[in-house]
Amino acid sequence: MSGARIAFLNARLLDPKSGLDAPGALLVENGTIRDFGPRLFHDGAPAGAAIVDCRSLALAPGLIDMRVFTGEPGSEHRETLESVSRAAAAGGVTAIVVMPNTEPVIDEPSLVDFIKRRAAATAFVRVLPMAALTHRLAGEAMTEIGLLLEAGAIAFTDGDRTVANARIMRRALAYASTFGALVVGHAEDPDLAESAAMNEGEFATRLGIPAVPPAAETIIVERDIRLVELTGARYHFGQISTRGALEAITAAKARGLPITCGVSAHHLSLNELDVGAYYTFRKVKPPLRSEADRMAMVEGVAAGEIDVVVSSHDPQAADTKRQTFAQAAFGAIGLETLLPAALTLHHNGFASLLRVLETMTSAPAGVLGLESGALVKGAAADLVLFDPDEPFAVDPARLHSRARNTPFEGRTFQGRVHRTYVAGVCVFDGADDVGAR
Amino acid sequence: MRGAGGPILKTSHLLGIETLSIGEITALLDLADEYVGLSRVAEKKSAILKGRTLINLFFEASTRTQSSFELAGKRLGADVLNMSVRSSSVSKGETLIDTATTLNAMRPDILVVRHQDSGAAELLSRKLDCCVVNAGDGSHEHPTQALLDALTIRRRRGDFAGLVVAICGDILHSRVARSNILLLSKMGARVRLAAPRTLLPAEADRLGVEIYTDMRDALSGADIVMMLRLQLERMAGAFVPSTREYFRFYGLDRDKLRHAKPNVLVMHPGPMNRGVEIDSAVADDVEVSVIQEQVEMGVATRMAVLDALARGLAREGRNAP
Numbered sequence: 068m069s070g071a072r073i074a075f076l077n078a079r080l081l082d083p084k085s086g087l088d089a090p091g092a093l094l095v096e097n098g099t100i101r102d103f104g105p106r107l108f109h110d111g112a113p114a115g116a117a118i119v120d121c122r123s124l125a126l127a128p129g130l131i132d133m134r135v136f137t138g139e140p141g142s143e144h145r146e147t148l149e150s151v152s153r154a155a156a157a158g159g160v161t162a163i164v165v166m167p168n169t170e171p172v173i174d175e176p177s178l179v180d181f182i183k184r185r186a187a188a189t190a191f192v193r194v195l196p197m198a199a200l201t202h203r204l205a206g207e208a209m210t211e212i213g214l215l216l217e218a219g220a221i222a223f224t225d226g227d228r229t230v231a232n233a234r235i236m237r238r239a240l241a242y243a244s245t246f247g248a249l250v251v252g253h254a255e256d257p258d259l260a261e262s263a264a265m266n267e268g269e270f271a272t273r274l275g276i277p278a279v280p281p282a283a284e285t286i287i288v289e290r291d292i293r294l295v296e297l298t299g300a301r302y303h304f305g306q307i308s309t310r311g312a313l314e315a316i317t318a319a320k321a322r323g324l325p326i327t328c329g330v331s332a333h334h335l336s337l338n339e340l341d342v343g344a345y346y347t348f349r350k351v352k353p354p355l356r357s358e359a360d361r362m363a364m365v366e367g368v369a370a371g372e373i374d375v376v377v378s379s380h381d382p383q384a385a386d387t388k389r390q391t392f393a394q395a396a397f398g399a400i401g402l403e404t405l406l407p408a409a410l411t412l413h414h415n416g417f418a419s420l421l422r423v424l425e426t427m428t429s430a431p432a433g434v435l436g437l438e439s440g441a442l443v444k445g446a447a448a449d450l451v452l453f454d455p456d457e458p459f460a461v462d463p464a465r466l467h468s469r470a471r472n473t474p475f476e477g478r479t480f481q482g483r484v485h486r487t488y489v490a491g492v493c494v495f496d497g498a499d500d501v502g503a504r
Numbered sequence: 505m506r507g508a509g510g511p512i513l514k515t516s517h518l519l520g521i522e523t524l525s526i527g528e529i530t531a532l533l534d535l536a537d538e539y540v541g542l543s544r545v546a547e548k549k550s551a552i553l554k555g556r557t558l559i560n561l562f563f564e565a566s567t568r569t570q571s572s573f574e575l576a577g578k579r580l581g582a583d584v585l586n587m588s589v590r591s592s593s594v595s596k597g598e599t600l601i602d603t604a605t606t607l608n609a610m611r612p613d614i615l616v617v618r619h620q621d622s623g624a625a626e627l628l629s630r631k632l633d634c635c636v637v638n639a640g641d642g643s644h645e646h647p648t649q650a651l652l653d654a655l656t657i658r659r660r661r662g663d664f665a666g667l668v669v670a671i672c673g674d675i676l677h678s679r680v681a682r683s684n685i686l687l688l689s690k691m692g693a694r695v696r697l698a699a700p701r702t703l704l705p706a707e708a709d710r711l712g713v714e715i716y717t718d719m720r721d722a723l724s725g726a727d728i729v730m731m732l733r734l735q736l737e738r739m740a741g742a743f744v745p746s747t748r749e750y751f752r753f754y755g756l757d758r759d760k761l762r763h764a765k766p767n768v769l770v771m772h773p774g775p776m777n778r779g780v781e782i783d784s785a786v787a788d789d790v791e792v793s794v795i796q797e798q799v800e801m802g803v804a805t806r807m808a809v810l811d812a813l814a815r816g817l818a819r820e821g822r823n824a825p
Contacts, residue, residue: 213753
């Protein structure tokens with residue numbers, strides 16, 4: 068299949084990087100983008116190529132999701148690299164950055180190698196492993212960042228844990244900067260967040276749930292900005308959730324610091340009131356915030372102050388979610404709802420379609436230092452074919468993830484993925500109404 | 505062949521390289537060069553320090569430096585007393601100034617001091633009537649090491665002007681690096697530092713050196729490579745993640761050394777961590793490694809320093825023998 072020529076005809080070509088939004092065609096040959104443009108194949112389809120009639124559906128670079136938790140190795144009952152890659156493909160995501168929070172923790176070169184080999188053998192999409200920033204995520208001793216980079220780690224993070232000790236964080240950032248390595252931080256003061264299950268405020272008070280104030284996020288954001296200033300490390304806040312954090316990051320960027328940030332589709336779509344009647348599938352970390360904070364996130368994405376939108380896909384098994392709210396695990400799956408949830412910003416008039424796509428294509432590629440995430444001749448044909456307007460009702464039974472903990476059950480978004488291609492190979496075909504002749 | 509020569513040092517102590525002039529450094533190296541000859545004959549004794557008392561006061565264990573000073577003192581005819589912290593009252597809570605006062609009463613002529621804290625030699629020099637030689641204070645200075653390194657280089661290369669010297673490893677904690685940076689810069693060499701950012705001191709570029717984090721870049725075209733010892737307790741994740749990672753990126757092996765000039769000299773103040781900061785294949789290669797030569801130059805350099813200080817004693821007529 069990958070050796071073949073595939074001609075995508077009658078497509079709406081979308082490329083956030085170049086600003087292209089026009090009807091046209093695209094030719095894939097040997098797994099790479101051979102040519103594309105509004106005038107391509109005006110004189111008719113090429114002979115010998117498989118034809119995909121896109122019927123004006125959008126054809127865009129495949130999505131890059133910078134924040135995905137899996138259960139492999141160690142918790143394969145929650146999610147494997149194979150099952151998570153099926154969910155990714157169904158969501159139009161062609162590359163996933165996987166977190167090191169597994170058992171064992173991905174904190175040494177042979178384990179990065181393991182993830183890469185397992186992904187090569189079982190996954191349908193590209194798997195980009197992050198390695199731990201500190202040994203066993205304990206926040207005490209830095210990992211072998213140089214050797215891990217050589218083994219193929221794309222960035223360094225303690226996942227959903229904050230390195231509490233500023234001295235250790237400073238040294239880890241200084242050491243990472245030696246190699247130009249990207250550090251992805253989680254901003255939540257662990258002492259303020261201890262035993263907290265949701266956002267601090269009136270609603271948590273009424274529910275009687277232990278809660279964490281937004282300041283827990285701002286404190287670490289401001290600390291880490293100072294440490295970046297001291298060390299020169301490249302730093303990405305994996306996901307933020309508060310206006311305070313966004314303001315601090317925006318100011319730091321204006322000072323020229325090498326800082327970027329992301330937000331999850333959950334935090335763009337839901338607020339603390341959605342916790343409702345102790346709904347554990349909406350217990351996430353950081354917690355769903357106030358409506359004012361959610362709106363700040365939406366506006367931050369629209370303004371380009373928030374660089375990246377992520378799924379924060381975190382599969383949990385029934386045993387960890389069928390609990391009281393206080394005892395339930397954090398996390399929600401999100402790979403298959405990432406695109407439709409993010410497109411809400413477009414449909415509600417906050418951001419253009421290209422801006423929304425940029426946060427999941429060229430922007431994460433830029434943060435990660437990848438060439439992908441754009442329509443470029445000669446680049447790998449990682450593509451998503453989707454209808455930005457078609458209704459998409461979230462039915463947990465029809466999701467591809469091994470886990471079912473979606474916070475969007477029953478919700479109807481606009482935006483549906485029809486096909487996903489990785490290196491010219493169709494890894495997801497979910498629509499009957501796309502003509503493949 | 506040697507009597508009491510003319511004055512060499514303007515001060516009665518050797519606390520660091522910082523205050524030495526180019527003339528003082530050159531004169532010390534010239535004198536040390538003469539002592540290399542004396543140390544190579546069967547009759548190594550001189551009477552220059554006859555009747556003088558030299559105390560080696562080491563708060564930090566250092567077999568190499570202490571025996572080098574001891575030998576230097578004995579070859580010059582001094583009475584040498586070694587005091588280590590474990591046998592002194594310091595471990596019983598005495599302050600450094602109390603120790604100084606006590607020592608002063610013993611009327612030594614020269615005190616050689618090694619201390620874990622920066623500024624300790626300076627403090628003693630203000631409280632004692634004798635000459636004080638800094639044999640290493642904290643992360644501050646180790647002047648005799650820099651002088652012996654300079655002697656080794658000068659005997660091999662003749663001059664310092666234009667030499668490219670790469671100092672690699674734990675710069676942050678290294679007094680050897682600080683003294684060498686000062687001395688080599690003064691003498692006209694171009695000094696480069698190579699280390700992970702965790703082992704580079706703040707604003708190191710203000711010391712008049714070039715900073716590198718990639719060791720191959722630092723070694724490119726280098727005439728001299730000086731390796732520093734990495735203390736074992738700094739390897740387990742605090743400053744660098746592991747010895748194997750350190751060796752991979754900052755250990756001197758043949759592959760990295762290929763970037764230096766063909767006639768490069770490799771130096772190390774010792775003791776070496778083989779397989780951590782230096783590969784045995786390089787350390788033991790007599791074509792490039794002058795590590796053993798440094799040890800020999802150490803004794804001659806310390807003889808020159810003791811001689812120079814004794815000239816000052818004679819001049820002032822203090823404790824005249």
